[in-house]
Amino acid sequence: MTAAPLLDVRNLKKSYSIGRSGLFSKRSLKVLHDVSFSVAPGEVLGLVGESGSGKSTIGRAILRLIESQSDVMRFDGQDLNSISPVRMRSLRKQMQIIFQDPYASLDPRKTIRAVLSEALDAHGLHKGAARVPRLIELVTLVGLDPSFLDRRPHEFSGGQRQRIGIARALAVEPSFIVCDEAVSALDVSIQAQVLNLLADLRAKTGVSLMFISHDLSVVRYISDRVMVLYLGRVMEVGPADQVHFSPKHPYTAALVSAEPSLHRENRRIRLTGEIPSPLVLPSGCIFRSRCPYAQPACAETVPPLQTVGDQHQSACLRTDIL
Amino acid sequence: MLAFISRRMAAAVAMLLVIGTIIFSLLIIVPGDPAELLLSTGGGSASAEAIANLRVNMGLDKPVLTQYVTFLYNTARLDFGTSIVDNGSISSVIALRLPRTLEIIIAGTIFALLLAIPAGTAAGLRAGGKFDIAASAINALLTSIPGFVLGTLFIFFFAQVLGWLPAGGYVAFAANPMQHLQMLVLPALTVGLHLATIVFRMTRASVLEMRGHDWVRTAVAKGLRRKRVVRRHILYNALGPIITVVGLQLGILLGSTVLVEFIYNWPGLSGLLVSAVEQRDYPTVRAVILTVAAIFIGINLVIDILSSLLDPRIRLQ
Amino acid sequence: MMSVRNFPKRMILPSLFLAALIIIPFAAPLITADDPVKIAVRYRLAAPDLEHWLGRDEFGRDRLARVLYGGQVSLTVAFVATTIACIIGTLFGLVGAYFRGPSEFVTSRLSDIVLCFPPILLALLVVTLFGPGSVTLVAVLSVLYFPTFARITFSEALRVTSLDFVEASRALGTPSYRIVLGTVLPNIAGPLSVQYSLTAAAAITIESGLSFLGLGVVPPAPSWGQMIRGARQFMNQDPLGIMIPCAALVLTIYAINFFCDRLRDTLDPKGTSGSSMDEVSKPKSRANAPTIKDPDVVAVINNLRLETAHFGTPAVIEDVSLTLRANQCTALVGESGSGKSLSSLALMGLLPGAIRQVGGTLQLRRKSDEVVDLGFLDARRLEDIRGNDIAMIFQEPMTSLNPIHKISDQMIEAITAHRPMSKSDARAHAIALLKRVGMNDAERRIDSYPDQMSGGMRQRVMIGMALSCEPRLLIADEPTTALDVTIQAEIIELLQTLRQDQGNGLSLLFISHNLGVVADIADRVAVMYSGLIVEEGPAAQILRDPHHPYTRALIESMPSSHEELNSARGDRLPAISGTPPLPSARPSGCTFRDRCPIALPACAHIRPALYPSADGERAVRCLRAPEAPAGVMNHQTEAA
């Protein structure tokens, strides 16, 4: 990470207000606590964590699809916290998103031509005669046949729809794409095809990705660095292979060991208890209620992210265990 | 649970207040002098003296705010003032006539539920089957017949052609129970059939939806008897949506009762209402409509509470 | 948007019917030269003749003219009012949904208030103040109905705006007005048009009702309600007089409702009847006599073939045979749509109504050691077997339990369905079961509702419930797919332990698409592809040394099989191309051949059988597998 980061986020916070506890006071549900990270140009940052850990919220907050608070949020040198709506709209050309559900992410009423044209129209790209060649280029890029352009989503399989979603994101030539569980709904043979497609694209176009998934092996394969989240806090962040093969945080270790594998002998680290409700979080280390190594001290301080290796940080008080 | 009920009650009271305010302000926003307007029946204008009288009588000479507060206060005491036409107490007329209207509605509702819930369930369980096709076709036809047309046709067939039942009228139950019930049949049937079409539709749709849920498959996989699966895991779940819709449709039902009573000369609220409208007796019209709206809100309050008893998710939210 | 060519067939009839009923009144001058208001008392109640097809009314006016012109009035009032209400309401709703905030509050509250007034009463109230007349009516009806439109637009738009594709448009930077008009509005047009028809029908009803009371359209202008009112007094002498306007009114409303129903069906086909006649279709084919001999075998599926109930459709399951043994876990793996769930549902006698069993047998050894053929059993006996001898747990713990009954009630009914037991004994048994599946504080939590539990806990409840009658066979259809990995690991471990404790030699049929999970739990594996079992045998052998190219591809394309690969270093996963074929588009010969990396020309002609290995332990459906009989290709190619 020598170049200036493409995306730099410091202390990202997000809470939702839910119902009322009294007559006037609203209860708020904190789903992100001071998440900080950066993404270098051309880098793939993987985000893993169980449901409710705030992975998708981070992706949507960066794209300003939802409101959030942060101390710093800079993209390509521009401050997203103070950007005007007009500038933001043109900045959208540079940041895109690919969704999880291939069935909900395409408007059932629009042909593929209309879907891709909408993307180009939004930024006045490839107008007039240049339009058709660009559309053909896009569908070919994601491995589809140009004859698909005039069909509607219901005529496609899940894998094909996911490719269309990727083509839509690529249409505006972004420098950064959030892939929110982009391969999770796909069958394994199709998933491999789409993963290879993404790998090709990053090699070809140098796009940066934020790759969100609950599948650790997928994230390890596709990412340069991986960030592990638990209930809206960063537990560990570091180079993909290191985090996967020599995790430094008990939660990462448990996650990796829980992952079913054909090839590794299972030495599963047992976690006790259930994921706590985000309304009543444990004090101190948020993972303490399930951590096999928890000590009384863990209840007192929120462990800060500490450097544990080259580019590798972990938020655990006990450095003696892993 | 208690918190839930009190929250709903508060909402119902607030709703009544809003409705009272709207009805009150209608008279304020109407262009021109309301007293003059109300007395100008049939194009001729009333004497200045009569208009001035009415103004005093309805309190129209006081400041708007005073009128408003007085109106709310009196309404809360169930004092609706006096009729423009005969100066009689509106409250006592309503007290006399309301039970008769409720009688038709209750009889009609019972008839509708008894007919439509079993039929809707059977149709929903075997959607696309012979019974469903037949019942749905009949239902579609019945849905298209407005209450007053149905009533008119009933009178024509059952009273005029067949002569089985009286064409209309009213006798107090105490005076002649048998005749009272005979006279009740057609109005109740007319109102009930109308409601039945709605309940049938809703039951069928709700049963159809519920039977596709995963928990029904779980129930079958547990080896429960079919009857039990239908009762506990389809119908019981469908009941909440059904009564909610019935509650909302009661507004339309209450409305169609007006016409039905009119057709059968049943001296309920509607006779009062129709003649009051004809004679522009605004205080009476206002009182009847407030009463009906209050009944509607009351019924929906009960239904809210009922469905929260049926479905823990509403309570826990 | 919809071209004439793909105008849905089901909409043609209702559209024509409705169009005719709307056009005819407005074509009145072409149909009759009579004046609807010209009084000719001499001819009062005259019978129909050649000039006056429908006769004359109580004032001697031509009835045909009155019905037609009356229709004009009713339809105009109704449609003008509905259109105004629809436009205003839709605007309100869209603004409320897209921008939220105060407009949202106004939209939802306003309709709550208007709903409290029976429509006809509100109309009466206004008539009292403003006097009767068509203009008053249009105004009242518009005010009355616009909140409903606002509410529907609001909730539908809210649903649509939360969909991914709207979010995608926002992420693309498409301007708000274009998103609302180009994406949101077309997607809510369906429900809105349904509401439009419903409202038009209701408006006609109210208009005619008011006119019937003499408080609507002002005489002498004709209107259906008025005609009925007038003819009522002469009902006895002149039944025709009352029948004609009634028929016109009912027919028109019916046409609108009919149109509306069909429209709803067309827009949302799953909501209505469809083809399913019943929730489950019963197993049909049967062997001549039960044939399970081996006392260790719990269930046998033999050459199962399933088709959709529509005539002439291809088999969704072509040929599935499985033998399930006591103390064994058999895993059924394969990609989505390969037929794993249907095969297992068949064994439960729980096939969806749209699926028919057309071949093969399903046999089961009951706890009493009696062997039964499911095809011979009536519904009653199937109920006795389900939950008792075979139990099943499903993929979605969130929806598999009934949300409105307590856990305790749902467990107790499962127990008492098969065991004569008092409720309190059953409850004690249920609590013991919950403890066995690892629920702390079971005594208290048994009385909670499913929504108060996490997904993992609900799946534990499902497992406890499934084991409540100590079945011989437990079918688990993707029981961990919806769960987080740490919870998944716990559930798998639980299933393992329970299997060992069960004592009566529980056989487990475990369905999954995740080979890693399968490696953890299964003794035997059967791999399905497009309605066929393509490879079957001991789990360890198959996962270590797959013989079918598809099995190999499944294992190879998992990223966890390649811990050395990383996309950053330019590595690619070994993936096969293509997608599994739909049942209707299976290729000839081997169904896998268009994706198979080692296919030969012969694979296009010969549909391979499941060839057993020499020791009979495993079997493979591939012409190039070591198990395939020598010469199978030459032999059959010649024949072909």
Ligand SMILES: Nc1ncnc2c1ncn2[C@@H]1O[C@H](COP(=O)(O)OP(=O)(O)OP(=O)(O)O)[C@@H](O)[C@H]1O
């Ligand atoms: N009710 C139904 N009506 C018509 N076809 C059906 C029905 N249910 C399933 N099918 C079809 O039968 C085939 C097998 O479906 P099945 O549900 O058994 O697959 P599966 O292997 O369990 O897939 P998944 O992994 O997605 O659960 C599919 O082609 C599917 O489309």
Ligand code: SF4
């Ligand atoms: S800080 Fe304590 S509780 Fe938290 S992960 Fe480390 S050891 Fe476990």
Ligand code: SF4
């Ligand atoms: S039979 Fe031929 S096409 Fe089929 S799997 Fe074997 S080699 Fe491939």
Ligand SMILES: [Mg+2]
């Ligand atoms: Mg399945």
